[in-house]
Amino acid sequence: MKTTILATAVVALLLAAAPGKEPNWTGNFTDKKFLNGKAVFQLNILEEGGKISIDFDAVYNNGHGCAPEGNGPATIMDKDTLKFTFTDTAGNAGSGTIKRAGNDIIISVHATRVADRTCLVFYSNNIHLHPAR
Numbered sequence: 001m002k003t004t005i006l007a008t009a010v011v012a013l014l015l016a017a018a019p020g021k022e023p024n025w026t027g028n029f030t031d032k033k034f035l036n037g038k039a040v041f042q043l044n045i046l047e048e049g050g051k052i053s054i055d056f057d058a059v060y061n062n063g064h065g066c067a068p069e070g071n072g073p074a075t076i077m078d079k080d081t082l083k084f085t086f087t088d089t090a091g092n093a094g095s096g097t098i099k100r101a102g103n104d105i106i107i108s109v110h111a112t113r114v115a116d117r118t119c120l121v122f123y124s125n126n127i128h129l130h131p132a133r
Contacts, residue, residue, distance in 0.1 A: 024047050025047040026047045026048075027044075027131060028044050029045075029104070029105050029129035034127070041127060041129065042056060045098070052084075056069070056070050056071070069088060070087060070088035071086060071087070072085045081099050091113075093111070101128070104130050105129050106129070107127045110123060111123050
């Protein structure tokens with residue numbers, strides 16, 4: 001009986017001391033006033049079954065120009081950072097990072113293969129996105 005109580009206490013202490021599981025990355029984020037209010041940028045993150053994927057789209061409010069839709073896999077770099085690769089509907093491809101900033105995220109997107117230069121305006125550093133409402 002004493003052995004069972006002791007073993008249970010040890011397991012409880014180990015579980016209490018174990019670091020908590022990191023929050024899930026799944027979420028929808030947007031900047032409805034992207035490019036000084038001229039465009040919208042939206043990013044979705046899905047974490048499921050140990051895999052993380054991202055998809056995004058960007059479009060000018062008046063509908064002109066490139067409107068890329070991209071997607072790709074992401075990997076966890078540390079508790080607050082993801083690294084991803086993507087291809088978009090215009091034939092561009094690249095990589096980027098996503099960092100947690102409280103409830104928001106900050107992304108940086110870099111095109112490494114450019115098929116349509118008009119889409120590059122949507123790919124930059126430090127894009128601040130808020131949870132979609």
